[in-house]
Amino acid sequence: MTRDPGRLAGRLQGALALAGGAALLLYALWPWLPRPGRAAPPRTVVFYGFSILGEAMNGDVLPEFARRWRARTGEPVEFITSFAGSGTITNQITLGVPAQVALLALELDAGRLAKAGVVAPGSWRRLPHGGVVNRTPFVLVVRKGNPKGIHDFADLAKPGVKVVHPDPLTSGGANWALLAEYGSAARRAPGREREAGTAALLGVWRHVAAQAASARAARTQFENGFGDVLVTYEQDVIADAASGALPGEIVYPPSTVLSEHTLVVVDKNITPAERPLIDALVAFLWSEPAQALFVKRGFRSVDERLNGANPHFGIIRDPFLVRDFGGWDRVKKEIVDDVWKDRVMKEVGK
Amino acid sequence: MTGNAPGERPRARVPVGLLVLVLLPLILMPIAAVFVFALKGGPGAFWKALTNEDAQFALRFSLLIAFLTAAINAVLGTWAAYVLSKYRFPGERPLAIAINLPVAIPTVVVGTSLLLLWGPIGLFGKLLEPLGLQPMFTPAGVLLAHLFVTFPYMLGAVKPLLDELEVTYEEAAYTLGAGKWQTFRWVILPALRGGLFSGTLLTFAHSLGEFGATVMVSGNLRLRTQTAPLYIFAQFEAGHVAEANAVAAVLAALSFAIFFFLLRYSGGPKR
Numbered sequence: 001m002t003r004d005p006g007r008l009a010g011r012l013q014g015a016l017a018l019a020g021g022a023a024l025l026l027y028a029l030w031p032w033l034p035r036p037g038r039a040a041p042p043r044t045v046v047f048y049g050f051s052i053l054g055e056a057m058n059g060d061v062l063p064e065f066a067r068r069w070r071a072r073t074g075e076p077v078e079f080i081t082s083f084a085g086s087g088t089i090t091n092q093i094t095l096g097v098p099a100q101v102a103l104l105a106l107e108l109d110a111g112r113l114a115k116a117g118v119v120a121p122g123s124w125r126r127l128p129h130g131g132v133v134n135r136t137p138f139v140l141v142v143r144k145g146n147p148k149g150i151h152d153f154a155d156l157a158k159p160g161v162k163v164v165h166p167d168p169l170t171s172g173g174a175n176w177a178l179l180a181e182y183g184s185a186a187r188r189a190p191g192r193e194r195e196a197g198t199a200a201l202l203g204v205w206r207h208v209a210a211q212a213a214s215a216r217a218a219r220t221q222f223e224n225g226f227g228d229v230l231v232t233y234e235q236d237v238i239a240d241a242a243s244g245a246l247p248g249e250i251v252y253p254p255s256t257v258l259s260e261h262t263l264v265v266v267d268k269n270i271t272p273a274e275r276p277l278i279d280a281l282v283a284f285l286w287s288e289p290a291q292a293l294f295v296k297r298g299f300r301s302v303d304e305r306l307n308g309a310n311p312h313f314g315i316i317r318d319p320f321l322v323r324d325f326g327g328w329d330r331v332k333k334e335i336v337d338d339v340w341k342d343r344v345m346k347e348v349g350k
Numbered sequence: 351m352t353g354n355a356p357g358e359r360p361r362a363r364v365p366v367g368l369l370v371l372v373l374l375p376l377i378l379m380p381i382a383a384v385f386v387f388a389l390k391g392g393p394g395a396f397w398k399a400l401t402n403e404d405a406q407f408a409l410r411f412s413l414l415i416a417f418l419t420a421a422i423n424a425v426l427g428t429w430a431a432y433v434l435s436k437y438r439f440p441g442e443r444p445l446a447i448a449i450n451l452p453v454a455i456p457t458v459v460v461g462t463s464l465l466l467l468w469g470p471i472g473l474f475g476k477l478l479e480p481l482g483l484q485p486m487f488t489p490a491g492v493l494l495a496h497l498f499v500t501f502p503y504m505l506g507a508v509k510p511l512l513d514e515l516e517v518t519y520e521e522a523a524y525t526l527g528a529g530k531w532q533t534f535r536w537v538i539l540p541a542l543r544g545g546l547f548s549g550t551l552l553t554f555a556h557s558l559g560e561f562g563a564t565v566m567v568s569g570n571l572r573l574r575t576q577t578a579p580l581y582i583f584a585q586f587e588a589g590h591v592a593e594a595n596a597v598a599a600v601l602a603a604l605s606f607a608i609f610f611f612l613l614r615y616s617g618g619p620k621r
Contacts, residue, residue: 013614014615017611017615020607024413024604025413025417027410027413028409028410028411028413028414028417029410029414030410031407031410046571046574051587051588054588058572078573080571080572080573080574081571081572082569082570082571082572083584083588084570084587092569095465095469095470095471095486096469096470096471096475096484096486096487097487097569097571098484098487098569214587216587216588216589217587219589220587220589223589
């Protein structure tokens with residue numbers, strides 16, 4: 001074998017590639033390599049949440065809990081989290097992801113978990129505030145300067161208005177939006193709630209131009225220039241509206257629903273040894289420090305006294321809750337299924 | 351028209367220009383856009399997006415899974431190729447087709463079928479659950495999905511070489527008193543080098559970018575089972591374009607490097 005320069009260069013390149021591969025492997029393995037003086041692996045909690053929760057939980061609430069737990073017990077806690085549409089995480093938990101605690105966009109999804117045998121029926125109602133951790137009203141987001149003159153859900157029925165709406169089949173937020181649109185009209189027409197609500201939904205849904213799988217995805221569509229108005233959670237847009245990063249402005253309807261977000265504890269994924277940690281976390285979520293962090297991040301606390309801390313919250317003359325319409329079981333059957341799915345969508349589809 | 355000397359390729363300024371023009375918006379510009387956007391906020395912002403804990407975990411986890419997938423399938427695939435190439439048996443063709451099936455099935459379907467087999471409500475999963483074993487939504491589940499999806503690459507790279515390999519070499523080795531392992535190590539393996547190399551790299555590259563099956567079986571848990579492509583998707587969905595883009599740029603650069611070596615070493619010497 002002669003060692004001509006070409007061959008040598010080839011070998012050099014081969015060695016270089018090998019070194020590159022080895023460096024890549026070392027980089028990948030680095031955090032797992034045993035090193036002296038490394039802390040014991042922390043205890044972990046697996047937390048699932050619906051889409052708009054990500055920043056508040058990962059950025060503030062969970063780190064604050066970890067800090068307090070460590071101060072109290074000396075143990076580090078690590079949070080393994082996943083955030084997606086409420087319907088999506090409900091399906092994942094049903095399929096067996098190792099979620100220990102989940103915060104869902106609506107109680108209906110908790111009911112689905114109970115039906116699938118993942119959590120005990122009604123178990124969340126035994127938690128503080130019936131399992132509701134925080135709230136946020138449903139609002140409208142319009143283009144800057146409000147060129148279409150939209151001030152209420154009824155204005156979405158005006159000719160030429162294009163609405164961006166999340167999809168009620170996959171998004172928890174979309175179900176709240178349906179209730180907001182129906183309820184705001186129904187509350188103004190005592191005695192003929194159903195007719196008024198149905199007419200309101202028809203008006204909105206004739207103008208739905210884009211549907212997205214989650215509230216977050218709908219917002220992305222609106223920000224990319226689709227439609228004239230977006231129906232969404234106040235929380236998801238309040239910080240950006242205040243900082244000027246939102247390509248639009250918030251319109252507060254005179255009457256709208258306050259969505260309530262339900263916590264479920266998935267007992268079958270919790271060992272007896274983990275129980276004190278999970279219980280402490282659940283209790284912490286309703287404590288004043290945690291609720292104050294939610295308020296800072298734009299959620300409205302279940303503790304009304306704390307809501308003054310966020311100066312950006314808008315005023316709603318006539319807020320209402322799902323219980324004013326008989327709770328989610330009834331709303332799902334009578335409004336979402338009977339009115340929206342069977343009447344409105346059939347009418348719109350014609 | 352210029353006359354072409356024999357053996358010389360015709361000058362083709364127009365067709366080549368046309369091809370580039372078509373490829374520009376179709377392939378070249380989207381790739382460039384990833385890098386342009388990644389660096390839009392300046393190198394500081396790029397570095398910050400890249401070095402956050404979740405992004406680092408996702409990249410490392412993806413690389414580890416890719417290394418493992420490549421190593422395991424290099425052995426499994428070569429063995430499968432050897433068996434399929436050497437032995438004649440009834441049902442050989444159906445088996446060969448079945449083994450190659452993973453390239454034909456949409457990866458999302460692969461993920462779903464793995465869930466329906468190994469998941470807590472799946473056929474095997476139901477039996478494993480009481481034992482406390484649950485491969486889905488863990489790194490093992492991700493590895494399983496990647497092994498499945500990339501299996502045919504190794505086979506495709508190695509089997510043609512084995513088919514071409516003259517049986518006489520192997521027989522000669524046996525005649526000279528070599529054992530089975532010695533024959534494999536000194537006669538067969540050297541002939542397969544190019545195939546092993548390109549098969550392993552292809553497996554590695556595909557595993558690094560695998561999305562469809564992973565999204566189904568991983569549970570998308572940050573710091574646990576979130577691979578780099580899942581991280582990119584999750585960040586983009588949440589509206590964090592800068593975070594998504596930084597990791598996308600790194601993933602793209604890595605793929606370029608891999609394909610460079612693939613072309614340089616397997617394509618080069620053969621021609």
